[in-house]
Amino acid sequence: MNDTITPAFQHVSYLWDADKAAQLEGDEVALLIYRSNLLGADLRLTNYGGGNTSCKTTGIDPVSGKSTEVMWVKGSGGDIGTLKKSGLAALYVDRLRSLRQRYRGLQHEDEMVELFNHCIYDLNSKAPSIDTPLHAFLPYKHIDHLHPDAAIAIAAAKDGKAITESLFGGRIGWVDWQRPGFDLGLRLKKCVDENPGIVGIMLGSHGLFTWGDTAYSCYLNTLEVVEQCASYIAGKSAEQKLVFGGQKLPAAEKEHRLRQAAALAPYLRGYCSSQQPMVGHFTDAPEVLGFINSQDLNRLAPMGTSCPDHFLRTKISPLVLEFPPDQDMHDAAAIHALLQPAFESYRLQYADYYNTHRHPDSPAIRDTNPVVILYPGIGMFTFSKDKQTARVAAEFYINAINVMRGAEAISSYTSLPRQEAFDIEYWLLEEAKLQRMPKPKPLSGRIALITGSGGGIGKAIARKMAEQGACVVLTDVNEARLNEAGEEFALQFGRDAVHTALLNVTDDQSAAAALDATARAFGGVDIVVNNAGISISKSIAEHSLQDWDKLFDILVKGQFIVSKAGVEVLRKQAMGGDIINIVSKNALVAGPNNAGYGSAKAAQAHLTRLLAAELGGDRIRVNTVNPDAVISDSNIWAGGWAEGRAKAYGITVDELPQYYAKRTLLNAIILPEDIANACFVLAGGMLNKSTGNTINVDGGVAAAFLR
Template sequence: MNDLNPTASPVVAELVERSNRLGSDPKNTNYAGGNTSAKGTATDPVTGEDVELLWVKGSGGDLGTLTPSGLAVLRLDRMRALVDVYPGVDREDEMVAAFDYCLHGKGGAAPSIDTAMHGLVDAAHVDHLHPDSGIAIATAADGEHLTKEVFGDKVVWVPWRRPGFQLGLDIAAIKEANPRAIGCVLGGHGITAWGDTSEQSRKNSLWIIRTAERYIKQHSKKNPFGARVKKYEPLSPARRRARAAEVAPLLRGVASQDRPMVGHFIDDKVVLDFLASRNAPRLAELGTSCPDHFLRTKVKPMLLDLGPDAPMDKVRTRVAELHEAYRADYAAYYDHNAKALGGEWPAMRGADPLIILVPGVGMFSYGKDKQTARVAGEFYVNAINVMRGAEGLSTYAPIDESEKFRIEYWALEEAKLQRMPKPKPLATRVALVTGAASGIGRATAVKLAAEGACVVIADLSQELAREAAAAIGGPDVAVGVQVDVSDAAAVQAAVDAAVLAFGGLDLVVNNAGLSLSRSLLETTEKDWDLQHDVMAKGSFLVARAAAKVMIDQGIGGDIVYISSKNSVFAGPNNVAYGAAKADQAHQVRLLAAELGEHGIKVNGVNPDGVVQGSGIFAGGWGASRAAVYGVDEKDLGKFYAQRTLLKREVLPENIANAVFVLCSDELSHTTGLHVPVDAGVAAAFLR
C-alpha cells in the first residue's frame, strides 16, 4: 500500500466492490441513496505508527458507480471522540462541521450526515440502504411488530429519528444490546446492516432485503391499493403516449412557474396500476417517507382527478385549479411548520409540484436537468412500491409532516444546494434541431448541449441521428429522432418525441435543407417543389408544431431559422434554393410579429457557404457551385473566404455560436432579426 494514499488500501478495494454490487441493483437502494463503510488501519505518514481509519461513502455519491475518490476518509479515534463533545439533538448540525476535524490527510470526499452511523457502530463494515421492501416495513403502522415477526432477533427496530449523530448513537447502542442482531430497520427510513467482513456485511444486507421481499409476497393482501376504478383504466400504449405528448407541455408549464424545469415521463405498469386504484388519492396525499424520496419528489405529488379521455379544455381548467390549490397547500405547509418549529429557516424554495400523476396516462417528474427529473420519477416508483408493501401488510404511515419539513429545509440541505455550481446559460432548455446529424445542424446541437440544453437531434437518417445523439452525451443529454420535415405527420411525431423525452420544447432550430445548383431553364418543377418542401414548407411545419407546445407551456421560447445570404443576395444558377431561403427569411419576420405576445422570439442566421462537414455540399452542391465559379471543389471554402471582407472561411461552429447568442439571455429582447454570419459579403448586407 502507498502510505500517502489511504484510498489504495485493500480494504478500500473491497468496500468499493461491495458498494458497486449493492448499488447496481435498484431492489437494494435507489440512485445516490444509502452509504457503505469500512474500518481498517493504515500507517500515519507523520508518526510512522498505525492509525485506525474509517472509509465511508461521501455526500452526494452513488453506490452503483462509487470509486475510491468518492470516499470520505476519517481518523476513527477522533471521530469517536466527538461523542464527548456532542451537544445534543438540538445542535445536530454542528456535528457535520466537526467531521472536518477528523479527516485523515486531505480527507477525500465531503463526509455525509450518516457518517456517525458508520463510525459509532462497533462493526468493521456497515451498510445503510433504502430498499423498497425494507422501507415498506419501516413505514407500516405496526412496523415495530412486523420487524420482530419477519426477522426475529436478527434485526432490531429503531424508532424514527432524523439522520445525524444521535441516530448513530442509537444504532450503536442497539447493536451492543443485541449481540445476535445483524442489522436494524430504521422507522420511516430504511435499513442498516453490519458484518465483520465486507462479504458478511453484503450478505447480511441482502438477507434483510430478500427476507422482507419474501414476507411481503407471502403475507400481503390481494389488492393492497384497493379495487380498480374503471374511469382511470390505462389507455392503450399508442393512445397513452399520444395523450402524454398532448398534456406534457401544459404540465411542464405548471411545474415551471417558479423556475424552469426539465421533465421525464414514465408509464410503467406499476405506475398505471397504482393510478387506476381506489386508494391512490389517499396514498398520494400522504406523500413519501424516506428522506431520499421526498427530497427529490417534494412532500407529495399533484394528482389529476380526471379520466385519460377528458376533453383538453376541461383538462386545462382542472389543471389550473389543482395547481393553484397545490401551491396554496404547499405555502401553508411551509408557513405552519416554520412557525410551529420556531427558529430561522431558509426561504421557501418554490411551491410547484415535482411529480404530477395522470391516471390512465402515467407520471411526469421534473428537475433542474434530465437526470434529476428521471431520478425523481424513479424515486416515486420506489415510493409506490413502498406503499404497496406497507398497505399489503398493514397501513402505510409515513413520517410526520413536521419531520419532512425539518429535513427539506435543513440548514445542511440548504448549504448543499448553495454549493452547487452555477447553471449553464441554457440549463433547463429543450432544443430541437433539424438536419442535425451533420454540418451546421450537428455543430449547433453540440453547442447547445455544451451550454446546458437538452437536445433532440432530428434528421432524415434515424441511424445518423442516434449516432450524433450518442456522441453528444446519451439520453440524459440528447436523443436522436427521424424526421422528414416536409411531412406534417412526421414533424408532429418528432415534436412529440422531444416532448416525451424532456417534458417540453423551448428552442427550435430550422436547419434542415438541401440544394440543387441549376439555371432557370434547367430547373424542373420537381426541383422547385423539393427545395420548397424541405426548406419553406418544412420550416413552417416545424415552427407550427413547436409553437403550439411553447404556447401551451406558457414560458416563452426561441425559434431560429438557418436561412442564407442567398435570401437577400442574387447569385446565378440557384433560383429554387434562393427563393426557398427568401421564403424562410420572411417567415422569421412574420412569426416574430405573431408569436411575440407569447414570449416566443423568432430570429434567423444568414450564413455564407459552409463547406466543412456539410451534407449539402458533399451531396453535389459543392461540385456544382465550384463549376459555376471555375474553381476546384476542394478549394471552394477558400474561394468563398477570399470573396469576403474578412477573408475568413465560415465554419459550422460559427453558425452554432450565432444560434446560441440569439437564444441566450444577452439577446432576450431581440426578435425578428437576421444575423449575417458570412465573414462580410457586402452584396448580402441587410437593408
C-alpha cells in the same frame, strides 16, 4: 457461505463475481467500491444518490508514522451505483469517536458536521456527509446503509417494530425514526450494545443497516436480509385479493396513454415552471398504473412518503389530477380551467405546510409547485431542474409506491409526521448543500429541438446547446446518421440530456410525432432550430421543376411545418421561446446558377419575419442566422452542389474553401461551430428582446449587409 457457490435469490439481484473480487483481494477500499456499485445497480435496494456504504481499514498516520484505523465512507452527494474512490470520504476513526466529548445534544447536531472536517485522513477525499457518524460508532469492518423498498415497507408499517422482531427472531434490531446525525449514530451503537449478535438494524420509516467482517459477507448479509423482507411481503400480498383496495378504473390503452401524455406535458410544464424553467419526465410503468388506478389512491397519495430520501426528491406529496383518461387535449380552455385551480390549491397547501412547520431560522420557502403529478388512467409526470433529477424523482416515487403497497399488504402504511418531514426538507444542512450547487448554465432547464442535426451545422448547434446546459433533441431523416450522433451525444453529455427522433420535415405527421416524443421525453420544447436543408446549383436551363419543388418542400415547407408544430407546444407552455431559422447569405445576394436555392432561402428569410410579427404576443422570438460557405462536415456539398458552385465561379472544387474565404471582408473560413455560436447568442438570454432579426455569419460579405 462459500462465495464460489452462487446463492439463489428471488427478490434481489446477486451480482458478485468471485473472480473479479479476487483480483481486488487485499484492497479493502477497492472491494468497498465494487460492493457499492453492485448494490447501486439494483433499484430495489436503493435509488440514485440514496444510501451509503463504508469500510474500516488500517492506514499510516502521516504525522506520527504509526498505524491508525481509517474509515472510508461514501461522501456528501455521491451515488453508490457510480461510486469511485474520489467519491469517498476517509476519516480517522479515533478522532470521529472522540467527538462524543464535544457533542452537546440534539439541539446542536448541525455543529458536529463542521467538526467532521477535523477528522479527515485523506485530504483529497470527498466532504463527509451527515451519515458519517452512523457508520463510525458501529464496530464492524464493512457496513451498508440502504433504502430497500421491502425493508422500508416494514419500517413504515404501523406495527413495523413488532413485524421486524417476529420475522427475524431478534436478529435485526430496531431504532425508531430520527433524523440522521450524531445522536442517531450513538443510538445505533446502543442498539448493537444491547442486542449482541444482531446482523442489522431497521430504522423506523427510513431504511436498513447491515454489516459484515468482509466486503463479501456484508454484501451477502444485505441481500439475505432484504430477501427475507421481500419474501415476507410477497407471501402476505399473495394472501390479498386486492392491491391498494382494488382497481377503480382501467388503464387506458398504451397508444392512448402516450398521446395524452405528449399533449398534456407542455401544459403541466408551463405551470410547474412558474418560478423557474423545469424539465419533465413521463412514465406509465406497471407500478405507477397499479397505484394511480386504484381505490386507495386518494387515501394514500396525500399521506406522502416516509423515507427522507424519497420526499427530498418528490416533495412531501404529489398532485393528483382530476382529469378523465379521455380528456380532450385540443380544448385549451378546458385544460386550463382544470389545471389552474389544481395548481393554485397545491401551491397554497404547500405554503401552509411551510408556514405551519417553519422555525425562526428556517430557509426561505422554495418552489411551491409539485414535483410529482399523477394522472389516473394515463401515468406519472415529474418535473425538476433537469432531466436527470426529474427521472430520479420518478424512480423514487415508484419506490414510495412499492413501500406503500408492501406496508399495506402486511399492516397499514404510515408516513412521517409533517413536522419531521419539514425538518428534513428545510434542514439548514440541506439548504447549505443546495447553496453549494454549481451555478446553472445559461440554457439549463431549456429544451432544444434541431432539425437535420445528425451532422454538419445542425450537430454543431445541438452540441453547443448541450454544452450550455440544454436538453437536446437530435432529429434527422437519415436514421443511421441520427443514431450515430445520438450515441456520441449520450457518451459526451449523458443519456438524460439527449433524445433522438426521426424527422422528415416535409411530413407534418412526422413533425408532430417528433414534437410528441420531445414532450414525453422532456416535457416540452423551448428552442426550435430549423436547420434541415439541401442545395441544388444549376442554371435556369438545367433547373427542373422537380429540383424547384424539392428545394421549396424541404427548405420552405419544412420550416413552416416544423415551426407550426413547435408553436403549438410553445403556446401550451406559455413560457415564450425561440425559433431560429438557418437560412443563407443567398437569401440576400443574387448569384448565377442559383434560382431555386436562392428563391427558397429568400422565402425562408421572409417567413422568419412573418412569424416574428405574428408570435410576439406569445413571447416567441423568431430570428434568422445566415451562414455562407460552411463546407466542413456539411451535407450541403453533396449532390453536385460543390461542383455546381465551382463551375459557376470558374474554379475547381478544391479551390472553393479559399475562394469563399478570400471574398469575405475578414478573409475567414466559416465552420459549423460559428453558426452554433450565433444560435446560442440568440437563445442564451442576452438577446431575449430581439425578434425578426438576422445575424450574418459569413465572414463579411458586403452585398449581404441588411442596412
